[in-house]
Amino acid sequence: xxxxxxxxxxxxxxxxxxxxxxxxxxxxxxxxxxxxxxxxxxxxxxxxxxxxxxxxxxxxxxxxxxxxxxxxxxxxxxxxxxxxxxxxxxxxxxxxxxxxxxxxxxxxxxxxxxxxxxxxxxxxxxxxxxxxxxxxxxxxxxxxxxxxxxxxxxxxxxxxxxxxxxxxxxxxxxxxxxxxxxxxxxxxxxxxxxxxxxxxxxxxxxxxxxxxxxxxxxxxxxxxxxxxxxxxxxxxxxxxxxxxxxxxxxxxxxxxxxxxxxxxxxxxxxxxxxxxxxxxxxxxxxxxxxxxxxxxxxxxxxxxxxxxxxxxxxxxxxxxxxxxxxxxxxxxxxxxxxxxxxxxxxxxxxxxxxxxxxxxxxxxxxxxxxxxxxxxxxxxxxxxxxxxxxxxxxxxxxxxxxxxxxxxxxxxxxxxxxxxxxxxxx
Numbered sequence: 001x002x003x004x005x006x007x008x009x010x011x012x013x014x015x016x017x018x019x020x021x022x023x024x025x026x027x028x029x030x031x032x033x034x035x036x037x038x039x040x041x042x043x044x045x046x047x048x049x050x051x052x053x054x055x056x057x058x059x060x061x062x063x064x065x066x067x068x069x070x071x072x073x074x075x076x077x078x079x080x081x082x083x084x085x086x087x088x089x090x091x092x093x094x095x096x097x098x099x100x101x102x103x104x105x106x107x108x109x110x111x112x113x114x115x116x117x118x119x120x121x122x123x124x125x126x127x128x129x130x131x132x133x134x135x136x137x138x139x140x141x142x143x144x145x146x147x148x149x150x151x152x153x154x155x156x157x158x159x160x161x162x163x164x165x166x167x168x169x170x171x172x173x174x175x176x177x178x179x180x181x182x183x184x185x186x187x188x189x190x191x192x193x194x195x196x197x198x199x200x201x202x203x204x205x206x207x208x209x210x211x212x213x214x215x216x217x218x219x220x221x222x223x224x225x226x227x228x229x230x231x232x233x234x235x236x237x238x239x240x241x242x243x244x245x246x247x248x249x250x251x252x253x254x255x256x257x258x259x260x261x262x263x264x265x266x267x268x269x270x271x272x273x274x275x276x277x278x279x280x281x282x283x284x285x286x287x288x289x290x291x292x293x294x295x296x297x298x299x300x301x302x303x304x305x306x307x308x309x310x311x312x313x314x315x316x317x318x319x320x321x322x323x324x325x326x327x328x329x330x331x332x333x334x335x336x337x338x339x340x341x342x343x344x345x346x347x348x349x350x351x352x353x354x355x356x357x358x359x360x361x362x363x364x365x366x367x368x369x370x371x372x373x374x375x376x377x378x379x380x381x382x383x384x385x386x387x388x389x390x391x392x393x394x395x396x397x398x399x400x401x402x403x404x405x406x407x408x409x410x411x412x413x414x415x416x417x418x419x420x421x422x423x424x425x426x
Contacts, residue, residue, distance in 0.1 A: 006051075007051070009051060009054060009055065009152050009153055009154055010047065010050075010051060010151065010152050011146070011150055011151060011152060011153055013149075013150050013151055014047050014050065014051070014150075014151035014152050017043050017044075017046065017047045017151060018043070018044055018047040018048070020043065021039075021040045021041070021042070021043025021044040021046075021047065022040065022044055023040070024036055024037075024039060024040035024043065025037050025039075025040025025041050025044065026040070028040060046149070046151070047151055047152075050147050050149060050151040050152040051151075051152050053147065053152075054145070054147055054152040054153070054154050055154070057093075057145065057154065059086075059088060059092050059093075059145050059154075059156070060086070060087045060088035061084055061085065061086055061087065061088075061092070061095075061116075061143060061156070062084075062085045062087055063082055063083065063084055063085070063141060063143075063158050063160060064082070064083040064085070065080070065081065065082045065083070065139065065141065065160050065161075065162060066080075066081055066162065067079065067080050067081070067128070067138065067162050067164055068080075068081070070162070070163060070164055070165060071164075071165045071167055071307065071310065071311070072128075072130045072164065072165075072166055072167070073130070073166070073167055073168070073169040073170070074130055074131070074132070074133060074166055074167070074168060074169045074255065075129075075130065075131070075169065076129075076130055076169075077127050077128060077129045077130070078127075078128050078130075078164065079125050079126070079127060079128070080099065080101075080125065080126050080127075080128055080138050080162065080164075081123055081124070081125045082097065082099065082123070082124045082125075082141055083121055083122070083123050083124075084097070084113065084116065084121060084122050084123075084124065084143070085119075085120075085121040086116035086117065086118060086119065086120050086121070087119070088118060089118050090118065091115050091116065091117050091118060092115055092116040092145060093115060093145050093146060093147060093148065094112065094113075094114065094115065094145070094146045094148070095112070095113040095114075095116070095143055095144065095145060095146075096110060096111075096112055096113075096143070096144040096145075096146060096153075097110065097111045097112075097113055097124050097141065097142075097143050097144075098110045098111075098141070098142050098143075098144070099126060099138065099139060099141050100137075100138075100139055100140060100141075100142075101126075101128065101138055102136040102137065102138075104130070104131055104132040104134060104136055104166065105128040105129060105130060105131075105136055105138065105164060105166075106127070106128055106129045106131075109126040111124045111126070128164060130164070130166035131166075131255070132166060132254070132255060133166050133167065133168055133260075133263070133313075133314050133315075133316070134165075134166055134314060134315065135163060135164075135165045135166075135314060135315060136163070136164050136165075136166065137161050137162070137163055138161060138162040138163070138164055139158075139160060139161035139162060140157055140158055140159050140160065140161055141157070141158045141160070142155055142156070142157045142158075143155070143156050143157075143158070144156075165310075165311055165314050166314060167267070167310035167311065167313065167314045168260075168263050168264050168266075168267040168310065168313050168314070169264060169267075170264070170267050170268045170271050170310075171264065171268045171410050171411060172268075172272075172411065173268055173269065173272040173410070173411055173414045174411060174414065174415050174418075175272075175276070176414070176415060176418035176419065203216040203219045203227040203228060203229050204227065204228060205225060205226070205227060205228075206225070206226035206227060206228050207228075207276070207277045210228045210277075211228075214228045214229045215227070215228055215229075216228060216229050237277070237278045237279065237338060237339070238278065238279045238280075238281070238338030238339070239270075239273050239278045239279070239280050239281075239338055239339045239340075239341060240280075240281050240283060240338060240339070240340050240341070241266055241269060241270060241280065241281070241282050241283070241341045241342075241343065242283055242284070242285060242340070242341070242342040242343065242344075242355065243262060243263070243266050243282055243283070243284060243316065243343055244262060244284070244285050244342075244343060244344040244345045244347070245259070245284050245285070245316060245317070245318055245319055246285065246318070246319060246320070246345070247318040247319060247320050248320075248346065249344070249345030249346045249347060249372070250262070250318065250345045250346070250370075250372060250375075251345075251346075251372040251373070251375040251376040252372075252375035252376070256375075257375060258345055258370050258372045258375040258406075259318055259345070261370065261375075261404075261406070262343045262345065262368075262370060263313055263316050264410070265343050265368060265404075265410050266282065266313060266316075266343055267309065267310060267313050268410055269341060269414065270282065270306075270309045270313075271306050271309060271310070272414075274305045274306050274309060275306065278339075279338075280305070280309060282309070282312060282313070284319075285344075285351070285355065338360075338363065339363060339364045339365070339366070340358065340359065340360060340363065340364070340365040340366070341365075341366050341367070341368075342355055342365075342366070342367040342368070342399075343367075343368045343370075344367060344368070344369050344370065344390070345370050345372050346370075346372050346386065347369070347390050348386075349389060349390065349393060352390045352393045352394065353393060355367075356393055356394050356396075356397040356399060357397065359397050359398050359399055364400075365394075365397075365398065365399045365400070366399060366400045366401070366402075366417045366418075367391070367394045367399050367400070367401045367402075368401075368402050368403075368404055368413060368417075369387045369390050369391050369394070369401060369402070369403050369404070370387070370403075370404055370405070371386075371387045371403055371404065371405045373405075374405035374406035374407070375406050387403045388403065391403055400417050402416055402417055
């Protein structure tokens with residue numbers, strides 16, 4: 001058997017004690033120093049005895065783990081907790097608990113736990129800080145048992161893990177009326193159908209735009225909140241957000257990049273509209289939905305839909321694509337029943353023309369064009385001629401456009417867009 005494998009459980013202190021004792025006994029024996037030989041033999045025996053005892057210990061621990069919140073915005077924190085339970089008949093020794101954590105959530109943390117008596121439990125917590133969007137695994141947990149002298153250790157790894165999703169941060173947007181002839185699916189159409197549709201047995205919470213004639217007064221009195229009768233097939237306004245995810249369209253890197261600004265804008269606008277009862281889907285510049293979860297934001301409502309949207313955008317990444325010729329499924333008719341919003345980075349006139357022609361003939365289209373030079377360090381104000389030319393082209397096709405730079409406030413841009421869309425519709 002390999003000696004290194006046998007001595008692997010020894011700590012640095014154990015190795016130092018073993019080899020220093022061996023050297024001391026050998027030198028003392030060479031010079032006839034019997035007392036030093038006894039000391040050397042004692043040190044070697046202590047190290048080997050600790051190794052034998054630790055190899056025979058079978059500590060029995062069970063763990064239960066969880067996180068306070070499995071979904072956190074960028075730059076927010078959550079708590080990961082592990083409950084240790086000693087299910088053995090004997091007390092455990094000193095325990096070193098280490099949880100594997102992705103670097104995007106912070107450093108792996110080690111916690112020392114004192115001796116656990118039989119059937120005793122103890123909670124260990126660590127703070128996770130989300131610095132970058134994405135889905136990350138927390139764990140597995142490894143527990144190391146150390147002997148009282150710190151000479152030997154044995155480690156056991158548990159397979160249980162948690163998943164934490166770091167979603168884009170969202171900004172509060174002003175609530176602006178979105179009226180207009182959106183192919184018969186505006187608020188007036190929604191109210192007309194709401195007043196004639198069939199009801200479900202279970203009422204739901206009131207949402208802005210619901211007809212007050214559908215208030216379910218018995219449920220309202222019982223719950224203390226305004227409740228309305230459900231429709232068998234509720235009519236929902238639909239919004240399509242085009243997120244430019246082409247790598248060549250953005251500047252900057254990491255959280256401080258134009259793409260992150262675009263993702264934040266998409267998340268903020270999508271969350272704002274979902275909370276107002278709209279159905280939202282996210283596509284790229286070629287009409288491809290990011291993942292099938294995008295369909296959930298069109299069928300769910302309330303916090304479930306917002307959660308599905310944020311989870312979708314947590315995994316948004318840049319690609320190397322370009323705006324292809326308009327796909328068969330990506331035509332103005334595809335958006336005729338809702339609102340079209342485009343959030344674009346650097347885009348040439350040819351690509352801008354391909355997207356601008358998607359404007360619904362009877363619908364509303366709005367575009368945010370990013371001046372990515374402000375993320376490249378060349379300027380701090382949106383003054384690049386490229387975004388201006390692209391915005392002018394969109395305006396010619398009937399879009400409402402805003403040029404945004406690194407320091408632009410999304411709430412101000414959203415107010416300007418929606419006010420302009422309202423004016424155009426009236």
